[in-house]
Amino acid sequence: MSLQTISSTTFRSAIREKGVTLVDFGAKWCPPCKVLLPILEELEREEGDRLSILQVDCDESPEIASEFGVMSMPTVILFYNGEPVDKFIGLRTKGVYQAALARYV
Template sequence: MSVTAVNDVNFATQIRKEGATLVEFGASWCPPCKVLLPILDELSEQHGEKLRILKVDCDESPATASQFGVMSMPTVIVFHNGEPVEKLIGLRPKSVYENVLAKYS
């Protein structure tokens, strides 16, 4: 598995209806977002098929970012069974993401 880029058009179809989906809202020019992507790749490798990880470029998909109230980047939203359940604003250590995902896997 890996991190999949999504946009305003295909976002809704990529959220898992069962299980966990982690969505990173960021931008290509955002330094903390660049630091976060390797962490998300590691999480993707660790969780395999149990977790889908998506990334949304806020500049390219402003409607999706607005829909979820993204004001700062990076923002990570965890969806469980298709519904947003956790929102983490700003870059956090990998362990924080692991702890949040443990609740929903």
């Protein structure tokens, strides 16, 4: 399973207006991003019906990364009802994301 990659043109339409979306800002060459990917894929398998998990390649869509203040990778932003409500900079454990999601899902 692979997460859906979104771009500047598809970003707004991909974020859930109702509910939870996690957006992973990273790059193909980023080692911590590669470690994070299986964690997010596992979360998607477990919680996929209750949330969306998407990826933004910062090299391909730098304007979206800039808009949300992404300065280092990976950065994961949790959106609730279309608005950013939490931000995780750097590699985190699955439990960190689960705890954050529990407040919104």
